[in-house]
Amino acid sequence: xxxxxxxxxDDFPILSQRVxxxxxxxxxxxxxxxxxxxxxxxxxxxxxxxxxxxxxxVHTLAERATSDYEAAxxxxxxxxxxxxTAEVIFTKGCTDSLNLVAATYGEQNVSAGDxxxxxxxxxxxxxIPWQQLAKKKGATLKYIGLTPDGQLDMADAANKIxxxxxxxxxxxxxxxxxxxxxxxxxxxxxxxxxAVLVGDxxxxxxxxxxxxxxxxxxxxxxxxxxxxxxxxxxxxxGKRELLDRMPPYQYGGEMIGTVTEQDSTWxxxxxxxxxxTQNIAGAIGLGAAIDYLNTIGIKQVATREQELVKLVLPELxxxxxxxxxxxxxxxxxxxxxxxxxxxxxxxxxxxxxxxxGVAVRAGHHCAQxxxxxxxxxxxxxxxxxxxxxxxxxxxxxxxxxxxxxxFRIGTI
Ligand code: C6P
Numbered sequence: 001x002x003x004x005x006x007x008x009x010d011d012f013p014i015l016s017q018r019v020x021x022x023x024x025x026x027x028x029x030x031x032x033x034x035x036x037x038x039x040x041x042x043x044x045x046x047x048x049x050x051x052x053x054x055x056x057x058v059h060t061l062a063e064r065a066t067s068d069y070e071a072a073x074x075x076x077x078x079x080x081x082x083x084x085t086a087e088v089i090f091t092k093g094c095t096d097s098l099n100l101v102a103a104t105y106g107e108q109n110v111s112a113g114d115x116x117x118x119x120x121x122x123x124x125x126x127x128i129p130w131q132q133l134a135k136k137k138g139a140t141l142k143y144i145g146l147t148p149d150g151q152l153d154m155a156d157a158a159n160k161i162x163x164x165x166x167x168x169x170x171x172x173x174x175x176x177x178x179x180x181x182x183x184x185x186x187x188x189x190x191x192x193x194x195a196v197l198v199g200d201x202x203x204x205x206x207x208x209x210x211x212x213x214x215x216x217x218x219x220x221x222x223x224x225x226x227x228x229x230x231x232x233x234x235x236x237x238g239k240r241e242l243l244d245r246m247p248p249y250q251y252g253g254e255m256i257g258t259v260t261e262q263d264s265t266w267x268x269x270x271x272x273x274x275x276x277t278q279n280i281a282g283a284i285g286l287g288a289a290i291d292y293l294n295t296i297g298i299k300q301v302a303t304r305e306q307e308l309v310k311l312v313l314p315e316l317x318x319x320x321x322x323x324x325x326x327x328x329x330x331x332x333x334x335x336x337x338x339x340x341x342x343x344x345x346x347x348x349x350x351x352x353x354x355x356x357g358v359a360v361r362a363g364h365h366c367a368q369x370x371x372x373x374x375x376x377x378x379x380x381x382x383x384x385x386x387x388x389x390x391x392x393x394x395x396x397x398x399x400x401x402x403x404x405x406x407f408r409i410g411t412i
Contacts, residue, residue: 020355022356022357027358029385030365031383032225033225038291046280051280054278072290073270079298080220085270086243086269086270087237087238089235093234094201094202094226095125104248105246111137113140114139115140115166116168117141119181120145121177121367122369123175130169142165150325151179161193166195167195167198171200171204172210173201183215198219199220205226207301207302207385209298212237219236221235224285248272248273255271306331309330311393312337316337319404322342324338336381339381341380341400345362358395364378
């Protein structure tokens, strides 16, 4: 890492504040990350100097705004190793990207009797669009189960994906258990049966190197706000030959070729899928976030998170009365760790941790079928990012031990 951890933390002023009289320990990065000053400045500078609508005007500001917006698209393309910027569509976020695929490709290609296959660990954003599509079309929605340690059960995947399968939709990394799925192998399996694979990269792109060509996924969705960028901007990657054949998602300005009173033609990719005025500042902010991640190096980001997990996971597993869900080996984990402390409700636990300045999320994490599968109502979840320190990991462990003592859980 070129920058020291102190230099990195200086880039994120929000992290230096005190909460409940303690230095903030921000461990809710799976929900949303913080933004470095460079991203905030880029957005501010866009509004202060270049703001105009894109692809519409010929005046200087409009040309500057358009060139900034398209430069951001190129940064995304390079970051995810897509071949062509035509395959990079700006959306509102991961949820929007997944809904786009269901409403266009899904609507066009799924019929009664077909199958859609997802996994039981999907976030609702990669579940409900397929569930509702299946209901509408009279198709069957099938779920791939998990191994006892929370990994995708590949034997079950091989059983569930059949010649009737039209779409396989799978998270690349679980937002609950920190499991990474073998997306490339599942893509191969899907393709053998003539199905497409939709990858949900919300918890992967910010944390590890992803390569669209290597993974050979057909579609891939992610959000900017989980990777240092503003909210309200996301990406859908899609293979060009598929996107070309798909109908538009929404109709309106800028997505058209020509419009007559009774008919319309569509703009070329990616604009066919970008109807109306887009989140221009958000896209530019995403470009700045990618610049920042590149200065750290995405491989170093992954290495740093792995160091933190190696430090914290054994400590958590050693707390009597604390249960960690999913893989128990650090090497099989992203920086997302879910747990419960005895019978304490996770909301009470999260509140106790907040009193110590430690921010974690508690609840079902928008994965109710997974909670059901695990026999749980909810969990507490700590999620690390590269700007977290070893001291942050220690503060989590100490705060959990204090909560355990306070609520008299397990042996004290
Ligand atoms: N998960 C979490 O705390 P949006 O909300 O569109 O940016 O991302 C949706 C989404 C899709 N897939 C996965 C795997 C996700 O983790 C998320 C967002 C957050 O876990 C908010 S619920």
